[in-house]
Amino acid sequence: MAARRPALDEATLIGRYFARPLPARRGVILGIGDDAAVTRLPAGHDLVTATDAIFAGVHYPRGTPPRAIGHRCLAVNLSDLAAMGATPLWASLALSLPRARAAWLREFAAGFFALARAAGIVLIGGDTVRGPEGATVTVQGRLRRGTAITRSGARPGDGIWVTGHPGDAVAGRLLLARRGGSRALRQRFLYPQPRLREGAALAGVASAMMDISDGLHADLGKLMCASACGADFDADRLPLSRQLLAAVGIEAAREMALSGGDDYELLFTVPAGREAQLARLTRRWALPVTRIGTVRRRAGLRWRLDGAAFRFRDRTFRHF
Amino acid sequence: MAARRPALDEATLIGRYFARPLPARRGVILGIGDDAAVTRLPAGHDLVTATDAIFAGVHYPRGTPPRAIGHRCLAVNLSDLAAMGATPLWASLALSLPRARAAWLREFAAGFFALARAAGIVLIGGDTVRGPEGATVTVQGRLRRGTAITRSGARPGDGIWVTGHPGDAVAGRLLLARRGGSRALRQRFLYPQPRLREGAALAGVASAMMDISDGLHADLGKLMCASACGADFDADRLPLSRQLLAAVGIEAAREMALSGGDDYELLFTVPAGREAQLARLTRRWALPVTRIGTVRRRAGLRWRLDGAAFRFRDRTFRHF
Numbered sequence: 001m002a003a004r005r006p007a008l009d010e011a012t013l014i015g016r017y018f019a020r021p022l023p024a025r026r027g028v029i030l031g032i033g034d035d036a037a038v039t040r041l042p043a044g045h046d047l048v049t050a051t052d053a054i055f056a057g058v059h060y061p062r063g064t065p066p067r068a069i070g071h072r073c074l075a076v077n078l079s080d081l082a083a084m085g086a087t088p089l090w091a092s093l094a095l096s097l098p099r100a101r102a103a104w105l106r107e108f109a110a111g112f113f114a115l116a117r118a119a120g121i122v123l124i125g126g127d128t129v130r131g132p133e134g135a136t137v138t139v140q141g142r143l144r145r146g147t148a149i150t151r152s153g154a155r156p157g158d159g160i161w162v163t164g165h166p167g168d169a170v171a172g173r174l175l176l177a178r179r180g181g182s183r184a185l186r187q188r189f190l191y192p193q194p195r196l197r198e199g200a201a202l203a204g205v206a207s208a209m210m211d212i213s214d215g216l217h218a219d220l221g222k223l224m225c226a227s228a229c230g231a232d233f234d235a236d237r238l239p240l241s242r243q244l245l246a247a248v249g250i251e252a253a254r255e256m257a258l259s260g261g262d263d264y265e266l267l268f269t270v271p272a273g274r275e276a277q278l279a280r281l282t283r284r285w286a287l288p289v290t291r292i293g294t295v296r297r298r299a300g301l302r303w304r305l306d307g308a309a310f311r312f313r314d315r316t317f318r319h320f
Numbered sequence: 321m322a323a324r325r326p327a328l329d330e331a332t333l334i335g336r337y338f339a340r341p342l343p344a345r346r347g348v349i350l351g352i353g354d355d356a357a358v359t360r361l362p363a364g365h366d367l368v369t370a371t372d373a374i375f376a377g378v379h380y381p382r383g384t385p386p387r388a389i390g391h392r393c394l395a396v397n398l399s400d401l402a403a404m405g406a407t408p409l410w411a412s413l414a415l416s417l418p419r420a421r422a423a424w425l426r427e428f429a430a431g432f433f434a435l436a437r438a439a440g441i442v443l444i445g446g447d448t449v450r451g452p453e454g455a456t457v458t459v460q461g462r463l464r465r466g467t468a469i470t471r472s473g474a475r476p477g478d479g480i481w482v483t484g485h486p487g488d489a490v491a492g493r494l495l496l497a498r499r500g501g502s503r504a505l506r507q508r509f510l511y512p513q514p515r516l517r518e519g520a521a522l523a524g525v526a527s528a529m530m531d532i533s534d535g536l537h538a539d540l541g542k543l544m545c546a547s548a549c550g551a552d553f554d555a556d557r558l559p560l561s562r563q564l565l566a567a568v569g570i571e572a573a574r575e576m577a578l579s580g581g582d583d584y585e586l587l588f589t590v591p592a593g594r595e596a597q598l599a600r601l602t603r604r605w606a607l608p609v610t611r612i613g614t615v616r617r618r619a620g621l622r623w624r625l626d627g628a629a630f631r632f633r634d635r636t637f638r639h640f
Contacts, residue, residue, distance in 0.1 A: 036370035050356035131375035
């Protein structure tokens with residue numbers, strides 16, 4: 001009963017921008033266009049489901065290129081599948097827009113489907129509604145029964161590892177606002193790369209895993225809390241990128257790495273007995289993997305730098 | 321990097337309002353609190369997935385009781401599972417709010433979980449974000465392999481049937497704005513009842529099915545289009561409720577039934593050879609089921625009243 005004069009009716013919008021031929025062998029029995037999608041999970045697998053919402057002005061600045069928004073709404077969800085060690089299968093997209101503009105939708109769809117193709121995930125349905133600019137995506141993936149890597153498996157003595165270069169994304173976000181600085185950093189914010197291959201490869205190696213979305217320090221706290229442990233860290237082992245160091249200097253770089261958020265890197269723990277296995281695995285990765293600390297029995301996170309306690313300003317993202 | 325002073329942090333909010341003990345025997349291996357949920361589908365079943373978003377001021381009036389919003393965001397999704405003939409299993413909720421207020425959340429959760437319990441669906445995860453007031457839900461259900469009731473199976477000669485009383489919901493919505501009139505009609509808008517038992521029971525009986533969300537006439541058009549058929553209807557067979565007739569009179573009642581929307585009733589077709597089966601089935605239902613027309617080969621929808629062509633003003637909901 002709301003908008004009487006459609007700019008673009010829903011069926012046309014979906015047909016033009018979101019309905020794509022279904023790739024073979026993805027288990028999709030019925031895709032976009034009915035009341036719901038019907039899919040088939042391979043035998044011996046469990047289903048993994050994650051949902052994340054992003055809104056303009058909250059999760060990305062207004063004026064962010066629509067291609068990057070299309071990429072982002074899927075990437076943040078794929079990152080959750082990566083953090084379980086799951087393989088992506090199907091995505092549903094609820095897209096909300098104040099009005100349907102062709103140029104915006106074309107770019108959004110280009111960003112969404114470029115990543116979907118790369119990740120091997122198929123869009124099976126969703127909803128398009130008039131409302132505030134934002135997108136909520138639900139992804140479904142699979143893993144062999146009993147192989148999910150949860151947050152609760154870390155044990156005292158396990159090494160704590162992180163992929164990539166935390167802090168780059170938040171620096172990129174700040175640079176975007178100033179319309180200058182390192183293109184590499186801006187791209188790190190605009191096009192986060194879900195660590196799907198790495199996450200899946202860590203099944204049987206990592207004892208616990210999660211992705212970094214709110215900020216390394218806060219997310220480490222959640223990982224340790226779920227595992228009922230604490231941890232010791234060396235702030236000088238933080239894998240700060242050359243671009244980040246060049247852009248903001250070492251002190252701000254450490255702060256950004258610890259509390260910036262939006263990294264979508266993997267944070268995981270590995271028992272001492274599996275370190276050789278981890279080394280063999282990561283030797284083939286282009287992505288750096290860095291040990292930043294050790295799990296201990298006592299609760300709490302303790303950061304040290306040059307042998308002394310290290311304090312930093314907490315800029316962590318708050319959901320509310 | 322957005323809101324610095326949380327009214328209520330995300331973990332507390334989820335723990336207080338949304339984390340509930342997992343019911344046994346629902347296939348949930350890992351629920352709320354990790355990066356993603358892990359679930360197990362029973363053997364011999366396919367997975368059914370639907371996603372629908374609702375926003376304040378678009379899909380429900382601002383000021384709608386939060387209990388009704390919690391009910392609604394789940395109900396509109398369960399209605400999609402009903403329309404496939406699927407049995408609900410798991411739900412994910414992405415809740416967006418300008419700020420987290422305890423009283424609002426308590427009521428919202430009460431509405432959500434009351435329906436979830438009645439429908440046998442388990443909340444397995446989601447997201448809570450600061451943003452415009454709205455909720456996006458994804459539901460997952462199951463059905464025996466190959467038994468999905470799609471929109472495309474209607475054939476010439478099939479009868480066209482509808483459950484309940486279309487038009488009541490839109491009348492209820494209009495009455496809400498005036499804060500008066502029939503409570504029954506207002507409840508029909510505020511608390512739509514997904515027709516889950518009826519949808520599941522129609523497997524093997526209905527040749528095609530969908531739910532009415534945008535409006536009976538428009539949704540009939542989609543059903544016939546998907547089945548590459550047309551249809552003839554009798555407007556005097558429309559199942560108008562006594563409350564609706566008393567509130568607005570017969571002419572407005574017909575208009576509301578045809579183009580009001582928000583009904584969440586089932587619309588389905590049944591081949592002549594299965595009418596006896598349908599009669600046996602529906603004899604036990606409290607819900608009325610009415611034949612309103614017949615599928616024909618020629619495309620287009622033709623409404624007749626007292627033997628003459630029947631025209632009505634189209635008030636159908638537009639997504640954009």
